[in-house]
């Protein structure tokens with residue numbers, strides 16, 4: 827199941843982040859795709875803000891940052907930009923993070939770099955555009971849980 831939003835401004839991102847946060851009540855895995863400056867961290871921040879997390883940073887030198895939502899759910903923010911390969915993500919215990927975030931939330935920037943390790947059930951968010959351009963955002967949901975999140979977004 828998929829949906830494409832064209833011409834998204836920062837205000838549209840704001841609304842998207844708010845809606846997604848509300849729909850992530852039962853947890854979820856969001857895989858972000860898109861070039862440098864596409865707006866991945868921006869959207870992660872907006873989702874997180876609506877879950878009571880304000881200290882999201884661009885994790886340039888950190889592969890993962892752990893947060894907690896205001897209702898005590900795990901929120902793990904990964905950035906695979908600097909990973910050489912998937913083994914590096916496995917080596918820091920990616921499976922354990924998935925296990926620990928069972929009803930929590932994982933967001934992954936630069937999912938392109940670790941495609942083979944992404945869970946089958948997930949929501950892909952691919953952002954295109956940069957600079958002052960409006961963004962195209964393609965959402966693809968896999969598995970019942972994430973399909974229902976996407977359906978909720980479109981409702």
Ligand SMILES: Nc1ncnc2c1ncn2[C@@H]1O[C@H](COP(=O)(O)OP(=O)(O)OP(=O)(O)O)[C@@H](O)[C@H]1O
Pocket residue numbers: 834835836837839860861862863864865866867868869884935956957958959960961
């Ligand atoms: N929808 C939008 N319209 C216009 N500008 C946007 C939009 N979304 C984000 N931006 C701007 O584009 C920049 C995106 O930076 P951001 O750090 O979010 O990108 P990123 O995809 O995480 O890049 P990186 O791969 O380097 O981590 C920010 O300056 C942000 O304000």
Ligand SMILES: [Mg+2]
Pocket residue numbers: 866867868884885935
């Ligand atoms: Mg980023």
